[in-house]
Amino acid sequence: MVKTQAFLVPEDLLLRKLSRRDEVAFQWLYDQYAHVLYGVILTSLGEPAATQVVEDVFVKAWTEFDQFNPRKTRLLTWLLNRARAEIAATLARREPTADVSTIDYEVIDNPITEEQRTLINAVYFRGESVSQLAESGQETEHSLLNRLRTVLQELKFLFSQ
Secondary structure (H helix, E strand, O other), X not given: OOOOOOXXXXXXXXXXXXXXXXXXXXXHHHHXXXXXXXXXXXXXXXXXXXXXXXXXXXXHHHHOHHHOOOOOOOHXXXXXXXXXXXXXXXXXXXXXXXXXXXXXXXXXXXXXXXXXXXXXXXXXXXXXXXXXXXXXXXXXXXXXXXXXXXXXHHHHHHHHO
């Protein structure tokens, strides 16, 4: 059953009220975006972890709202990035399903290079932006985006076979 909402609060009004630490605005924020975050988190973690992670994301969003910059990103994007970081942290805390010390990585036919794997891990699992990677490394943002697009296309091709 899809949750229907009587109204959506315009983002500019929501941002003004949240910046004043209005608790009603926080409830509006939750009502507008919790179901979206829950769907994303559920696909990665399943239940019951998804419910807890949604709560964690909103608690952190409330306490760290002063870090939000509406000139850089939309509110939903900011929340989704926080959710992605929480998913990665939750997965990192889980026990591994296999003893990685017994895996012989030389035997595995790996379709991507270590460099490509490092890039994907940084962007998709550690939550780093391409801009952050460009600032800390030797490559331009444009070059990193091209490499990321290439490896994603290669993986898409491999998984479609």
